[in-house]
Amino acid sequence: MVLSTGYNKVKTAVFISGTGSNLKSLIKFSKNRISPISIDYIISNNSKAKGLNFAKKYKIKKKVLNFKNKQLSENKLLSIFKKNNVKMICLAGFMKILSKNFIKKFEGKILNIHPSLLPKYKGLYTYQRALNNKEKYSGCTVHFVNSKLDSGKIILQKKVKVAKNDTVNSLAKKILIQEHKLYPKAILKIFNL
Numbered sequence: 380m381v382l383s384t385g386y387n388k389v390k391t392a393v394f395i396s397g398t399g400s401n402l403k404s405l406i407k408f409s410k411n412r413i414s415p416i417s418i419d420y421i422i423s424n425n426s427k428a429k430g431l432n433f434a435k436k437y438k439i440k441k442k443v444l445n446f447k448n449k450q451l452s453e454n455k456l457l458s459i460f461k462k463n464n465v466k467m468i469c470l471a472g473f474m475k476i477l478s479k480n481f482i483k484k485f486e487g488k489i490l491n492i493h494p495s496l497l498p499k500y501k502g503l504y505t506y507q508r509a510l511n512n513k514e515k516y517s518g519c520t521v522h523f524v525n526s527k528l529d530s531g532k533i534i535l536q537k538k539v540k541v542a543k544n545d546t547v548n549s550l551a552k553k554i555l556i557q558e559h560k561l562y563p564k565a566i567l568k569i570f571n572l
């Protein structure tokens with residue numbers, strides 16, 4: 380693949396529900412010459428997601444869909460992606476579960492970042508559960524998305540040491556810093572770069 384001109388980058392949509400700090404790190408990465416992806420769409424189920432502001436700032440198209448009728452929302456996305464040649468999806472703090480049918484259509488092309496060392500602590504409240512279990516380490520994982528929640532093939536993980544006095548907030552902060560580095564690295568890895 381020729382990457383130097385930027386024209387052949389794989390068009391990617393990032394799905395968010397909240398702050399979008401991982402989205403920001405992916406946008407920055409995508410602008411680097413070495414990035415195999417460009418960020419062409421920001422998708423959110425939440426019209427109030429702070430991360431949607433990055434659409435204006437970086438002139439990226441955005442689409443808000445409420446996912447109340449999941450099939451309808453997903454079909455709209457499939458049609459937008461087809462029309463615009465979007466080939467990859469990065470979930471970045473997206474708190475809705477995509478349907479099996481949607482995942483199948485993008486098989487092997489949907490990535491997710493999760494704030495735990497999977498397979499430990501799938502789902503929600505990962506920090507609290509790690510603290511309750513007095514884990515010495517927690518961390519983050521980038522994985523492919525399959526039809527089982529947080530269970531697809533792991534691409535990369537980063538361990539983070541849990542301090543004795545860590546709280547949910549302090550642990551989340553430490554892990555998030557690592558997430559911002561891990562997601563771009565995982566993308567380079569799947570493109571063999």
Ligand code: GAR
Pocket residue numbers: 395396397398399400401402430471472473474492493494502555558
């Ligand atoms: C991140 O910590 C991400 O790993 C987590 O939500 C946060 C989003 O932060 N994702 C999940 O819990 C998915 N199950 P951000 O909006 O600042 O990127």
